[in-house]
Structure formats: C-alpha cells, structure tokens
C-alpha cells in the first residue's frame with residue numbers, strides 16, 4: 300500500500316516550490332470535492348510509492364475560511380500517514396501557530412523550515428534541534444528554491460509515516476485549561492480514536508460548530524465552557540489562542556537568534 304503525506308503550511312511559505320521540487324512532473328491537479336479550491340497531488344520523484352497531497356495554504360485550522368475547512372476536513376477524515384509542515388523561517392512566529400494545531404491531530408508531523416538561504420543571509424540563526432524539542436517533532440532546515448534539504452525532509456516524513464507514531468505534542472496549556480480538556484476528552488464517544496481526542500476537545504471547547512456537526516455523539520459541555528470562561532474571564536476561543544501565542548513566544552525565545560538583537564534593544 301502506498302504512503303500518503305500531506306503538505307501543509309501558510310500561504311507564501313514556499314509550499315508550491317517544495318511540492319514541485321519533490322514531485323517534478325508527476326502531478327495531478329483537480330478540485331477538492333464540492334469546492335473550487337485547487338487540489339494537487341503528486342508522486343515523490345525519489346519514491347513512486349509515496350503520494351504528496353498539497354493542502355491549501357492556511358494560517359490555522361479554524362472554521363473561518365474555505366481553505367481552512369477544506370484542509371482540516373482532509374486531515375481529520377482522510378488521515379494522511381504523515382504531515383510535512385513547511386514553515387517560513389523568516390516568519391517563524393506567525394507560521395508556528397498552524398504547527399501547534401497540526402501537532403494535536405494525532406498524525407505524525409515533520410517540520411521543514413524553509414527559506415533558510417534568506418535566514419542565513421540575514422545573519423539570523425534557527426536552532427532546529429531546540430525547535431524540534433520544544434514542539435515534539437523532527438525539524439529539517441531547507442531551501443525549497445535551491446532544492447537543499449528537501450529530500451531529507453521527504454525522507455523523514457516517509458519514515459515518520461511508516462513508524463505510525465502519532466505526533467506527541469510537548470505543549471501543555473495552563474493547568475486550568477488542561478483540566479477542562481481532560482474533562483471534555485473523557486466525555487467523547489468511542490467513535491473518536493484516542494489519538495484524535497485532544498484535537499476534538501480543543502475544538503469543542505472553542506465552540507467550533509463545524510466540528511460538532513461531524514461527530515456522532517456531541518457531549519454536552521455548555522456548562523463546562525461557561526464555567527471556564529467565568530473563571531478565566533475570557534471567551535474560550537481567546538483563551539486557547541492566547542495560550543498558543545504564549546507557547547510560541549517561549550519557543551521563539553529559545554530557538555531563534557536575531558542578528559540585529561543588540562541594535563534593536565538599544566535603539
């Protein structure tokens with residue numbers, strides 16, 4: 300049986316460049332079912348058993364754009380064997396928001412930090428080992444434009460797919476939020492596989508109705524959400540978003556060294 304790897308990333312992260320580099324002319328273009336969002340898939344040049352699915356460029360897995368809904372429906376229902384998450388190394392902070400969500404899907408994740416030629420030229424340094432440690436996935440530095448590191452990234456994604464080891468996010472939300480997520484997870488029915496429970500719990504807590512619509516048994520968590528919002532004095536979606544950004548700030552602090560840091564802090 301072939302291996303399916305989903306290529307996920309923000310718009311302009313270099314997804315098309317990487318996809319073309321990995322698949323060459325082995326591409327099929329169509330539309331996602333029911334929507335006019337372009338769907339591309341291609342066979343890996345170096346291993347024809349591996350299909351790369353190019354997902355629409357997105358900033359998050361929220362339900363607000365057609366691209367986001369299309370991408371996440373694919374990830375939840377089709378369950379690719381691995382996700383290759385391409386991020387723009389010159390814009391790590393914004394790109395990692397999607398990564399933190401991909402890590403919760405219970406699918407193996409490999410991260411490719413792209414535009415490394417630009418990062419190096421600017422004198423900035425990204426500690427990919429630290430980045431991987433803080434996220435809980437393997438990280439490969441690449442330049443899609445130059446074709447550097449792309450075979451290594453694909454190779455790691457294939458290995459991750461074969462291992463069938465779902466991503467194990469290192470991140471924990473605050474104790475209060477974790478307690479709420481635990482409670483919601485324990486109320487989920489047997490139709491939700493164990494490794495996907497965290498994703499569903501977070502989305503239900505965020506009042507993501509599109510996710511609820513896809514579930515056979517939706518637990519009644521209205522009072523749990525109301526109580527959490529009262530205790531934390533914020534709406535549930537903002538609570539999750541803000542905690543994701545706190546986490547991203549801590550990742551950036553430990554893995555990115557800016558060349559012009561001194562100049563900035565003394566100006």
Ligand code: BGO
Nearest residue numbers: 309310311312313314315316413414415416417442443444
């Ligand atoms: C233009 N390094 C550098 N330096 N640039 C890269 C790399 C890399 O590793 N990877 C991609 N790019 P897409 P999405 C462009 O098109 O693959 C560049 O949206 C231009 N175009 O070449 O399209 C890539 O699919 C005119 O740049 O991303 C592209 O994710 C001037 O990043 C852009 C300068 O890549 C986005 C750049 C007419």
